[in-house]
Amino acid sequence: MPELDAILSQKILSVKNQQRFRTLSAVKRCEGAYVEKDGRRLLAFSSNDYLGLANHPRVISAAMEAAKHYGAGSSASRLVSGNYPLYAELETSLATYKHTETALVLGSGYLANIGAIPAITGQGDLILADKLVHACILEGIKLSGAKALRFAHNDMEHAATLLTANRHLYQNCLVITETIFSMDGDKAPLAELRALCDRHDTWLMTDDAHGIGLPQTVKADIQMGTLSKALGSYGGYIAGSQILIDHIINSARSFMFSSGLPPAAVGAALEALRIIQDEPERAEKALAHARRFTQELGLPLAESPIVPIIIGAEDKALDAAQKLEEAGFLVTAIRPPTVPENTSRLRFVFTASHEKGDVTHLIKIIKNENIIS
Numbered sequence: 001m002p003e004l005d006a007i008l009s010q011k012i013l014s015v016k017n018q019q020r021f022r023t024l025s026a027v028k029r030c031e032g033a034y035v036e037k038d039g040r041r042l043l044a045f046s047s048n049d050y051l052g053l054a055n056h057p058r059v060i061s062a063a064m065e066a067a068k069h070y071g072a073g074s075s076a077s078r079l080v081s082g083n084y085p086l087y088a089e090l091e092t093s094l095a096t097y098k099h100t101e102t103a104l105v106l107g108s109g110y111l112a113n114i115g116a117i118p119a120i121t122g123q124g125d126l127i128l129a130d131k132l133v134h135a136c137i138l139e140g141i142k143l144s145g146a147k148a149l150r151f152a153h154n155d156m157e158h159a160a161t162l163l164t165a166n167r168h169l170y171q172n173c174l175v176i177t178e179t180i181f182s183m184d185g186d187k188a189p190l191a192e193l194r195a196l197c198d199r200h201d202t203w204l205m206t207d208d209a210h211g212i213g214l215p216q217t218v219k220a221d222i223q224m225g226t227l228s229k230a231l232g233s234y235g236g237y238i239a240g241s242q243i244l245i246d247h248i249i250n251s252a253r254s255f256m257f258s259s260g261l262p263p264a265a266v267g268a269a270l271e272a273l274r275i276i277q278d279e280p281e282r283a284e285k286a287l288a289h290a291r292r293f294t295q296e297l298g299l300p301l302a303e304s305p306i307v308p309i310i311i312g313a314e315d316k317a318l319d320a321a322q323k324l325e326e327a328g329f330l331v332t333a334i335r336p337p338t339v340p341e342n343t344s345r346l347r348f349v350f351t352a353s354h355e356k357g358d359v360t361h362l363i364k365i366i367k368n369e370n371i372i373s
């Protein structure tokens with residue numbers, strides 16, 4: 001048998017040949033939207049901390065208090081003895097925020113999706129998902145054993161056609177989409193999707209990982225979200241009916257067989273949720289930056305703080321990110337398999353930590369460097 005390292009070197013070589021090899025660099029968060037990378041200070045447009053809450057003094061101090069009170073770790077799964085009292089407080093707040101009967105916190109957004117989807121659907125069921133949904137949704141679908149079909153991105157006609165042709169062949173049916181798409185920043189047509197699901201006797205699940213504290217009016221049956229992005233902490237959740245949550249507690253394997261979160265993460269998320277509700281202007285500020293950026297560069301008007309500039313080839317996207325880094329900005333080049341082939345891109349994220357002048361400076365550099373061809 002060949003040696004493990006020899007086999008893996010071959011695999012790495014093929015990734016490198018496609019310009020898709022990834023490495024880790026240490027990035028230290030500094031004040032505001034600044035970071036330090038390789039000894040250089042850069043203005044970051046790459047963080048999912050949309051509302052600037054991960055380093056908010058109130059959030060940090062809530063994390064510290066939680067650790068002092070409940071310890072550094074949870075010491076067990078929640079069904080055993082890891083369910084310290086802060087969990088109930090956070091879940092009540094999440095349910096209020098989401099206008100659902102209740103909510104359940106899981107280890108991460110990833111664990112929420114790979115746990116909840118197979119808990120709800122199985123063999124003999126049908127799942128329809130948008131073409132651009134996140135990798136962990138696809139993973140959850142695979143684990144469920146349900147028949148999976150994908151509809152073209154935000155294409156309601158295509159989704160309707162697939163449902164008309166296939167719905168009757170399966171027992172239960174679930175449609176899954178994202179509220180705001182992680183790599184494109186656009187919104188799903190939730191009202192249309194809800195109506196479509198109702199017509200075809202189908203459940204709707206939304207992934208709100210990139211929701212930023214702006215209200216949603218459409219009710220999905222299963223609302224998934226994360227504590228790790230706009231809430232500045234770590235963890236994931238599902239919000240919905242009491243029966244849905246009771247069922248997930250009893251059948252989502254990623255919930256049952258994984259330890260509870262560190263108390264600091266739950267304490268931080270709870271405080272962040274308070275700040276989001278007290279200060280809606282944070283979400284508005286992030287969105288206003290993104291809108292101005294797209295307007296001044298002649299891009300389609302931003303619908304969220306996420307703005308992609310599609311470059312195409314992997315190496316060109318990496319070059320563009322490198323140019324911006326030399327000019328003092330940290331912007332991530334996103335490549336396949338995170339995004340579809342030939343759509344490598346720069347993904348700009350605007351946050352409440354950015355100031356108007358930061359965005360002005362970024363726009364100027366993008367124009368000077370001819371990043372948009």
Ligand SMILES: *Cc1c(COP(=O)(O)O)cnc(C)c1O
Binds near residue numbers: 110113178182
């Ligand atoms: C980030 C992300 C997740 C995973 O959330 P984590 O809490 O980071 O594990 C799930 N879905 C989408 C759309 C995401 O962008």
